[in-house]
Amino acid sequence: MGAGVGAVVGADGISRCPWGAGDPVNTAYHDSEWGMRVSGEAAHLERLTLEAFQSGLSWLTILNKRPHFRSAFADFDADAVAAFDETDVERLMADPGIVRNRRKVDAAIANARATVALRERGGLESFIWSFRPEPATAPRTTDDVPTTSPESVALAKALKKAGFAHVGPTTMYALMEAIGLVDDHLEGCHRRGCATTLP
Template sequence: MREGAFGPEGLVLGPDGLARPAWAANDPLLREYYDTEWGLPVRDERGVFERLSLEAFQSGLSWSTILRKRPAFRTAFLRFDPDAVAAFGPADEERLLSDAHIIRNRAKIRATISNARATVALRASRPGGLAALVWSYAPELMPAPRTLGEVPTRSPESEALARELRHRGFRFVGPTTMFALMEAIGVVDTHLAGAHRPHPRAASR
C-alpha cells in the first residue's frame, strides 16, 4: 500500500509508514491524538468528566475543532475540575459566552455546569463516581471492525449508559455521544484490524 493510499482494511498509510484510519491520517493534530491518546484507558473522575464535556461540545462539529480549542476549554473550565465547575454561577456563564476561544453555545455551557454538579452528586450514591459508572458499561464482547464501515456509532451499552446518566441529571449524553466517549477512553475498542495501535487493554496488561 503506497503512502496516502487506502488499503482494503480502510486504513491510510502515513508518511511515517504507519497505518491509521482515515479520520486520523491527514490532520497532524488528529494523528497525534490517535497515536497518543484515543482509546487509551481513562479511569479518573476529572479525566472522564473532561472527555464527557468535550464530546458534548463536539456535537454538530468536527473533533479537530474541539482539539484545537481544548487548551482554551481547559483554561475556561478550570481544567475540568468538577467541584470548581459545579460552583459556577450566572457570572461564569456570561464569561464563558463571551470567550471567543471556546464554543460559545449557551445550552452546551449550561449542560457542562449542570453535569459537573451531577458528577459531584454521583459520588454519594455510586462508589467510584462518574468514572466507575461509565466503565461499568464496558461490553463483554468487543467489536472487531475490519473497515470503517463496520465501526458502530452506538451500542446497547451506550444506550443504557445514556439512560442512566440522564436519570442522574446529566445532559447532552445521547447514546451516540456516549459511544464516542466510550471509544475515546478505552471502554470500547474499535481499532481497525491492521492499524499500528495495539489493543489498549492488551497494552495495559
C-alpha cells in the same frame, strides 16, 4: 473519509484509522490518546464534556480548542465547575476560545454538579466503566464501526437519570471509544489493542 475505508498507511509508513491519518493534531490524538483508558474524575468529566461540545462539529475543532476549554472550565475540576454561576456563564459565552453554545455550556455545568452527586454512588469513573461491553472483533473498515451500541444507549439513559445533560447514545458511544471502553481502532491500525484490559 469515504465509506468502507480500511486502515491507511501514512507517509511515515505507519498504518492508522483514516481519521487519524491526515491532520497532525488528529494524528497525535489518535496515536497517543484515543482508545486508551484515562484515570480519575476530572479526566472522565473532561472527555464527557468535550464529546458533548463536539456534537455537530468536527472533533478537530474541539482538539484545537482543548487547552482553552481546560482553562475556561477549571481543568474540569467538578467542584469548581459545579459552583459556576450566571457570571461564569456570561464569561464563557463571551469566550471565543471555546464553543459558545448556551445549551452546551449549561449542560457542562449541570454535568459537573451531577458528577459531584455521583460520588455517593462510587463516582463518575466507576459509573461509566460499569457499562463496558465484552470485547468485540476488530472492525475491518469504517463501515464496521457503529455509532451507538446497547451499552451506549443504557449509559446515556442512566446518566440522564442521574442528572446529566447532552449525553445521547451517539455522544456516549464516542466517549466509550475515546476512553477505551470499546476498541474501535481498525484491523491493521498500529494502535489496535491499545485499550487497557484492566477492569
